[in-house]
Amino acid sequence: xxxxxxxxxxxxxxxxSRSAAAQRSWPVDLQAVATNSSIRQQIVPLGAxxxxxxxxxxxxxxxxxxPSSGFGLYGRYSAGEVGGASKRQLLEGRVLxxxxxxxxxxxxAERRHALVDSSLQYLRGGFTTTTNLGTSGIAIRLxxxxxxPVKRDGVPFNQHLGWEGETNVSYTWPRFPVFAQLGYRxxxxxHPTGDEEQSxxxxxxxxxxxx
Amino acid sequence: MRTFLAxxxxxxxxxxxxxxxxxxxxxxxxxxxxAVDAAAAPGASGSGTAxxxxxxxxxxxxxxxxxxxxxxxxxxxxxxxxxxxxQSVLIVQLLGAxxxxxxxxxxxxxxxxxxxxxxxxxxxLQPDAVLPEDIRWRGLDSLYQSVRANTFAALAxxxxxxxxxGVDGRAFIxxxxxxxxxxxxxxxxxxxxxxxxHDSVRGATRARLAMRAHDGQRPLFIxxxxxxxxxxxxxxxxxSDTLRYSAIAFGVPPVLEIPPxxxxxxxxxxxxxxxxASGVVAGALVGSLSxxxxxxxxxxxxxxxxxxxxxxxxxxxxxxxxxxxxxGILDRGKPLPDNARANAELRANHAQTVAAIENANRKRVGDxxxxxxxxxxxxx
Numbered sequence: 001x002x003x004x005x006x007x008x009x010x011x012x013x014x015x016x017s018r019s020a021a022a023q024r025s026w027p028v029d030l031q032a033v034a035t036n037s038s039i040r041q042q043i044v045p046l047g048a049x050x051x052x053x054x055x056x057x058x059x060x061x062x063x064x065x066x067p068s069s070g071f072g073l074y075g076r077y078s079a080g081e082v083g084g085a086s087k088r089q090l091l092e093g094r095v096l097x098x099x100x101x102x103x104x105x106x107x108x109a110e111r112r113h114a115l116v117d118s119s120l121q122y123l124r125g126g127f128t129t130t131t132n133l134g135t136s137g138i139a140i141r142l143x144x145x146x147x148x149p150v151k152r153d154g155v156p157f158n159q160h161l162g163w164e165g166e167t168n169v170s171y172t173w174p175r176f177p178v179f180a181q182l183g184y185r186x187x188x189x190x191h192p193t194g195d196e197e198q199s200x201x202x203x204x205x206x207x208x209x210x211x
Numbered sequence: 212m213r214t215f216l217a218x219x220x221x222x223x224x225x226x227x228x229x230x231x232x233x234x235x236x237x238x239x240x241x242x243x244x245x246a247v248d249a250a251a252a253p254g255a256s257g258s259g260t261a262x263x264x265x266x267x268x269x270x271x272x273x274x275x276x277x278x279x280x281x282x283x284x285x286x287x288x289x290x291x292x293x294x295x296x297x298q299s300v301l302i303v304q305l306l307g308a309x310x311x312x313x314x315x316x317x318x319x320x321x322x323x324x325x326x327x328x329x330x331x332x333x334x335x336l337q338p339d340a341v342l343p344e345d346i347r348w349r350g351l352d353s354l355y356q357s358v359r360a361n362t363f364a365a366l367a368x369x370x371x372x373x374x375x376x377g378v379d380g381r382a383f384i385x386x387x388x389x390x391x392x393x394x395x396x397x398x399x400x401x402x403x404x405x406x407x408x409h410d411s412v413r414g415a416t417r418a419r420l421a422m423r424a425h426d427g428q429r430p431l432f433i434x435x436x437x438x439x440x441x442x443x444x445x446x447x448x449x450x451s452d453t454l455r456y457s458a459i460a461f462g463v464p465p466v467l468e469i470p471p472x473x474x475x476x477x478x479x480x481x482x483x484x485x486x487x488a489s490g491v492v493a494g495a496l497v498g499s500l501s502x503x504x505x506x507x508x509x510x511x512x513x514x515x516x517x518x519x520x521x522x523x524x525x526x527x528x529x530x531x532x533x534x535x536x537x538x539g540i541l542d543r544g545k546p547l548p549d550n551a552r553a554n555a556e557l558r559a560n561h562a563q564t565v566a567a568i569e570n571a572n573r574k575r576v577g578d579x580x581x582x583x584x585x586x587x588x589x590x591x
Contacts, residue, residue: 040521042514050513131493133538134486134545140493140535142500165508167501167527169494169534184501184527188510195512199505199521 026177026209029072029100032062033181033206037078043114045194055080057089061204065096065103067211072096074105087112094124100211102129105145115193121150122162132210137172137179147189155192162189172208179208262291262298269305273346276317281309300340303332308346311354323354330355335364338389338416363450364389365443369585375424375432375462377577384441386418386454391446396420398458401436414446424581427573430464432581438589455589461582465575470565474557481551482544490542494535501528 037057044050057080065072074094079086094107104127110119126145133139147162168183185200265288272281285306289299311326312319333340342355366387373382386394395411409422409431420441424432441454505524509515 042518044513050517052518131489131497131535133490133493133535134483134542136486136490136538136541138490138534138538138541140497140531140538142497163508165500165504167497167504167531169497169527169531171534182527182530184505184521184524186504186508186521186524188508190510195510195514197509197514197518199524201523201527 026211027066028209029065029067029211030063030209031206033060033179033204033208035059035061035078035202035204037185037200037202039198039200041114042197042199043194044196045115046192048194055082057200059090061206063096065098065100067100070098072103074107082112082114083117088119091119092124098127100130101132103127105143108150109147111147111189113189113191114196115191120191122147123150124148124164126164135174137174139170139172139179141168141170141183142166153192159190159192162187164188166202168202170208172210177207177209178205180205262288262294265291266298266301266305269302269309270345273305273308276312276319278309278312278317278319282306285309296336300333300337301343303329303336304340304342305346307333307355308342308351311351313348313350315348326351326354327358330358331362334359334362334389336366337387338364338366339387359389362389363392363443363445363448363452365392365394365441365452365454367441367454367456369439369456371585373422373583373585375422375581375583377579378423378425378427379577380580381421381423382583383419383421384439386420386441386443388416388418388443388445390448391416393444393446394418394420395440395442396422397440397442398422398432399438399440400433401438406440407431422583424462425464425576425579427576430462430579430581432460432462432583433464434461435459437583439585457586457589459584459586461584462580465572465579467572467575468568470568471561473561477557478554479550480547481554482546485539485544486542487539490535490537490539492535494532494538498528498530498532498535501525501531 035058037059039055039057040052041055042050042052057078059076059078061074061076063072063074072095074092074096076090076092078089080089081087082089088110090109090111092107092109092111094105096103096105098104104125106125107123109122109124111122112119124145124147126143128141128143131140143164143166145164145166147164148157149160152160164185164187166183166185168181170179170181172179181202181204183202183204185198185202187196187198187200189196265284269281269284269288272278272284285302288294288302289306294302307326307330310322310329312321314321338359342351368385368387370382370384374380375382384396386396388394391414393411393413394415395408397406397408399406410420412418412420422431422439424430437458437460439456439458441456442451443453444451501524502520505520509520
């Protein structure tokens with residue numbers, strides 16, 4: 001019943017907010033968001049059974065892309081308590097090519113691998129599509145990224161390959177460029193010592209200036 | 212005996228005389244000359260002319276109480292050619308008086324029907340005419356008032372020629388009605404058969420009706436033959452009288468440019484289409500991918516073998532679908548400022564073009580001159 005009431009209140013506030021002035025347009029697409037990821041992590045060392053754990057990561061993401069220039073930058077950082085210690089999970093930078101609606105992403109990342117408990121360097125590339133649903137403030141995003149280690153040390157290519165997929169839906173307040181998002185992310189990584197899979201529910205709030 | 216012969220002669224002659232008198236009065240009504248002139252006014256009955264002499268003789272006969280002589284003389288006057296309206300009015304008034312003698316002055320028998328007939332003729336010729344002082348007596352006044360009250364007629368006094376200019380250079384025609392009436396002035400183009408109402412008044416006994424050369428949109432007179440019609444309808448009894456005048460118009464109407472229609476097809480949408488379709492499609496696609504990723508985007512290993520897909524992906528997928536649908540419904544269409552600017556520019560340019568054409572047309576219409584010559588009243 002409480003969930004239902006909350007949903008009704010959320011929908012009512014959504015409808016009411018629509019009567020306010022429309023959001024203005026900005027010359028760039030700038031997004032900065034603070035995220036909290038609830039992660040279900042599975043690792044399976046070579047020749048062993050899988051081990052599951054849950055961790056929670058806090059993170060920050062920011063992107064900037066000029067609609068006319070077609071270029072932009074993206075950065076992501078996340079950290080959390082792992083094994084009783086606060087550890088950096090990810091530090092990443094990407095170059096964006098395209099538009100706010102569809103862009104190719106190429107970047108470099110230092111990501112902690114659970115099996116070796118240290119950060120490894122990866123090259124990452126993929127694309128992101130963003131569908132802004134007119135003046136509603138609702139946007140739907142899909143991201144697909146492939147991951148390849150910088151140093152393979154003679155390990156076959158297919159044993160290093162990983163990927164990341166993410167979907168999210170967000171709502172931007174009509175009067176202020178503040179938004180909230182809810183998404184799902186799955187990461188599957190391969191390493192000579194074993195495999196790792198992270199399935200995350202990602203919630204975030206932030207600032208989004210739309211062109 | 213003399214009286215009897217005179218009466219017999221009158222009975223024989225009356226229809227012919229009446230017809231002649233009618234023709235004469237019709238002729239008089241056709242004339243655009245003023246209704247009353249000094250020569251025919253009471254006390255100045257056209258001396259020096261044959262008609263004037265006959266009228267004077269009629270008055271003398273009436274003064275001498277020689278009613279039969281007066282009737283004969285008046286009938287003779289009525290059949291004279293080139294009678295003016297004022298003379299016709301006076302003659303039929305004298306006839307009315309001759310048929311309705313004052314019993315205090317004479318033993319002559321009153322013929323009320325004949326008196327009424329001639330007084331009605333007088334009223335129809337000139338609704339506002341008054342009886343000459345020298346023939347009035349209380350009974351005749353009463354009869355005349357009664358006839359006037361029951362006779363509906365109108366009289367117009369158009370000039371012989373009018374000059375009309377543009378929209379504002381008006382010409383006027385005076386109209387007199389026997390009783391309060393609704394009066395219209397219209398012109399009938401004889402060649403094209405089209406009629407134009409120029410002016411009207413309601414419930415008036417006197418009116419000054421205006422006509423123009425052009426109404427700003429189209430010429431009301433172009434070169435050609437016209438019939439000016441003054442339609443007078445008694446406001447209470449609905450009896451009507453129509454006065455018709457032949458007229459010839461001279462003038463070359465201006466050629467007016469037609470402003471271009473607004474190019475509605477060139478108008479671009481100022482808002483994008485509502486994102487209902489894209490919301491549903493994006494929501495369904497990305498929502499499905501969320502579920503599919505959780506299920507299939509996994510390495511083929513012990514994890515995928517032993518751990519079921521994350522059910523939270525389904526929740527996110529459903530919420531994504533609902534978000535897409537809600538976004539599509541709530542979207543009003545994104546404003547397209549470039550299109551709005553282009554449309555505003557298009558409207559402004561069109562308005563400017565139309566204003567320039569209208570100004571040019573207004574000037575041409577203002578310079579349009581029509582000369583209207585009235586030939587005379589058309590016989591009814």
